[in-house]
Amino acid sequence: MDNRTNLDDYLAGLGISGADETEAPPPAPEVAAGPVPVMSPADEDPRAVLDRFLTGLAARIDPGLSVSVREGEGALEAEITGENAARLAGRDGxxxxxxxxLAYTVLAKQAGRTDLRVRVDVGGFRKRQADTLSKLAERLAVQVAKSGEAHELQPMPAADRRVLHIALKEHPDVTTESVGEGSARRLIIKPRSYGE
Incomplete structure (x- = not known):
């Protein structure tokens, strides 16, 4: 059995294909009811592309999951809900x-959009994580303001750093800065008078 063929078939079923770009991917049997119209990448609505991909993925993982996609600020935001949706977050997200x-890659390939970010939440995982990070930011801000010394956090993903930056953006006593490169990029919380 050729594993590449099986992987190609599986990816084609999800709407990802290295085949001829003029052909539309086959519809997922559990999700699509009819043929998918052939569109050039520039003509296809990015929201529809993302919805189709995530709906197909969710249906293969757990038919009880549902997907909703909306346009946010410079990004497409998707929510996967259902009884077991939180399991999709995996360990540490x-x-x-x-x-x-994967969703961003599909969006770039099928809709020709590399300018849109993709944010996906499953079972409220991202919202709970953002709430936890915001509370951490407030605790650290109090600590930094009290001690007068900067606090450097461990490296973290851009989305998490962004939550911390936003949480402390208007804080009267502290400011934030990201330093480092790539996966080693981290956030520093420092007093407003620190270096100003």
Whole structure:
């Protein structure tokens, strides 16, 4: 049995194909009811592309999951809900991060949109994580303001750093800065008078 053929078939079923770009991917049997119209990448609505991909993925993982996609600020935001949706987050959100990377790749390939970010939440995981990070930011801000010394956090993904930046953006006593490169990029919380 050729594993490449099986993988190609599976990816084609999800709407990802290395085949001729003029052909539309076959519809997922559990999701699509009819033929998918052939569109050039520039003509296809990015929201529809993302919805189709995530709906197909969710249906293969758990038919009880549902997907909703909406346009946010410079990004497409998707929510996967259902009884077991939170399991899709994986350990420390790693599976969810992989789903976002795949979704972005599909969006770039099928809709020709590399300018849109993709944010996916499953079972409210991202919202709970953002709430936890915001509370951490407030605690650290109090600590930094009280001690007068900067606090450097461990390296973290851009989305998490962004939550912290936004949480402390209007804070009267502290400011934030991202330093480092790539996966080693981290956030520093420092007093407003620190270096100003």
């Amino acid at each position: 790693r599976t969810l991060g992989a789903i976002e990377v």
